[in-house]
Amino acid sequence: MERRALLKGLALLGVGTIPFANSWSRAVGRKMITAPTRPYHKFKLGDLSLTIITDGYIRLAPIQPNFPNGSERAEHALLEQSFRSTKAMDLSMNILLIQKGKEFILIDTGTGGSFGEASGWMLQSMADAGIQKEAVTQIIISHAHPDHIGGLVKDGQLVFPNAQVHLSRIEHAFWMAAEQDFSKSKFQDKKLLKTFTQNTQQVIRTLGNRLHLFENGTQLWDCVQLEIAPGHTPGHTITHIFSANERIVHLADLIHSDILSVQHPEWGFNGDTDLELATRTRRAVLAKLTASKTPIFAYHLPWPGTGHVRSKGTTFEWVPEVFAYPVS
Numbered sequence: 001m002e003r004r005a006l007l008k009g010l011a012l013l014g015v016g017t018i019p020f021a022n023s024w025s026r027a028v029g030r031k032m033i034t035a036p037t038r039p040y041h042k043f044k045l046g047d048l049s050l051t052i053i054t055d056g057y058i059r060l061a062p063i064q065p066n067f068p069n070g071s072e073r074a075e076h077a078l079l080e081q082s083f084r085s086t087k088a089m090d091l092s093m094n095i096l097l098i099q100k101g102k103e104f105i106l107i108d109t110g111t112g113g114s115f116g117e118a119s120g121w122m123l124q125s126m127a128d129a130g131i132q133k134e135a136v137t138q139i140i141i142s143h144a145h146p147d148h149i150g151g152l153v154k155d156g157q158l159v160f161p162n163a164q165v166h167l168s169r170i171e172h173a174f175w176m177a178a179e180q181d182f183s184k185s186k187f188q189d190k191k192l193l194k195t196f197t198q199n200t201q202q203v204i205r206t207l208g209n210r211l212h213l214f215e216n217g218t219q220l221w222d223c224v225q226l227e228i229a230p231g232h233t234p235g236h237t238i239t240h241i242f243s244a245n246e247r248i249v250h251l252a253d254l255i256h257s258d259i260l261s262v263q264h265p266e267w268g269f270n271g272d273t274d275l276e277l278a279t280r281t282r283r284a285v286l287a288k289l290t291a292s293k294t295p296i297f298a299y300h301l302p303w304p305g306t307g308h309v310r311s312k313g314t315t316f317e318w319v320p321e322v323f324a325y326p327v328s
Contacts, residue, residue, distance in 0.1 A: 038125035041304045041327055046243025048223055049099040052297070052304045053125035054092070055110025056118045058147060061088035067260050068186040068275065070267035075260060082259045089257065093147060094305035095122055096250055096297055097131065098241060100223050104131065105138040107239055107250055108299065109151030109159070122151050123159075136160045140226070141167045142252035142299070143233040144175050144200050145271065153206045166220070167204075168228060169213040171235025174273075175200050184274040229254055229285055231278025232271065238285065248295045248306075254282055258301045258318040262286070262309060265316070286316045295321075 041052040063079075063086065064072045076086040098105040113120025123133055139160060141149055144167065151159055174180060175197060182193055204211065214220075216228040225240040232253045239250040255261035256269045265282040272278040289296060290309050298305040307320040 037128040038121045039303065040125050040129035042129065043327070045241060045248055046246040047100070048241070048243045050241075050248075051097045051099070051126075051129050051131065052306070053095045053097060053122060053129060053131075054303065055095055055122040055125070055147075055151070056093055056115075056120060058091040058093065058111075058115055059088055059118065060091065063087075063089050065186070065188070066270045067257070067264075067267040068270055069279075070260065070264060074264075075267075078259060078263065084259060091256060091300040092303050092305060093119065094297070094299055094301070094303060095125075096241075097126070097129075097136075098223065100221055100243075103138060103221055104136045105140065105221065105224065106136050106160070106163070107140045108142055108148040108252070109139065111147045112150035112152070112154060112159070114146060114150050119147075120151075133160050134162055136163045138221070139163045139165045140220075140224070140237070140239060141165060141171075142239070142250070143168075143171055143236040144204065145233065145253070146196070146199070148252075148299075149200065149203050153203050156206065158206065158210065163210070164212060165207050165210050166212050166214055166226075168226070168235030168237050169215060170228060170230070171233060171237070172204065172211075172213050174234040176204060182273060184276065185272060186268070186275055187270055229281050231274050231276075231281040232269070233273050236281075248297055249289060250297045250299070251285070252299050254285055255298055256300045258298075258320070262316050262318045263312065290316060 039054055043050050060066050063075060067075060079086050093110050095110055096107045110122040111119040126133065139152070152165065153159060180197055182190065187193060214226055217225065219225045223241060223243050225242070227238050227240060229236050229238045236252060238252055238254060241248050241250065253271070260267055261269065261282070265286060266279050268275045268279055286309050290311055293308060296307055296309065301318070302320065307318055309316045310319055
């Protein structure tokens with residue numbers, strides 16, 4: 001089962017290079033995309049140069065129980081109305097890189113390839129965009145799940161040799177505690193969560209003095225403000241990026257589907273540490289972004305993950321940014 005293969009990838013994160021590609025391909029049951037280059041998208045925000053790169057995608061099959069407060073019948077109906085598959089869902093992994101002068105600021109680092117050939121594209125995508133890993137000076141980690149921290153460490157060594165890493169103090173305290181409270185999560189495999197936690201701790205320890213802990217509301221480099229948006233994890237962070245009266249908000253894992261999560265925030269996500277708190281946070285943030293009409297960048301929404309949310313009756317609707325031609 002594809003979903004089970006994904007869980008095995010979670011369990012193995014942080015133990016070095018993972019020989020997982022062949023089993024992942026068999027689990028997905030189709031040939032993976034191969035290309036001489038990986039996509040990237042560049043744009044300006046005020047005086048900042050922003051680049052969206054890709055780490056590939058994660059396939060969820062079956063779709064349930066990944067949105068645990070929803071029903072399979074209701075989810076299938078909504079997906080069919082939107083001309084989407086009801087058999088599987090691909091979660092993009094869009095990574096944002098900000099350039100301000102000599103600072104190259106990366107937000108999250110993907111899987112490090114731990115989920116097979118469909119993932120781990122980040123470094124090639126960066127190189128295709130003309131950015132080498134040595135150029136990265138700062139890394140913001142939105143939260144310590146494996147598809148966000150997986151690209152930090154390989155074979156026990158730091159992947160980005162010149163980068164400082166920034167993580168919420170709340171997030172750090174949660175993962176590095178002797179015990180983690182997953183009682184408000186609906187993630188089924190509690191034994192796997194234990195292994196997952198141990199591997200997360202290993203990655204965090206490897207960072208050593210490169211790791212810096214931030215508080216809610218911290219501003220960095222006169223272009224970033226960090227906001228704790230708890231529920232998915234205790235210190236899950238969204239990033240407000242601003243320059244010259246322009247701004248965009250990086251939502252990290254606030255939403256996982258442009259159809260299910262946006263139109264039904266209450267359906268939650270299987271990876272939410274506190275399902276009900278995540279729902280409240282999701283509703284509150286989407287309401288604010290709807291009212292302010294602020295542009296959004298979303299880690300897991302369809303490439304390149306940029307757009308807006310607007311009201312739709314009593315809930316919300318995703319409006320993707322569109323392009324007349326491929327932009328790089």
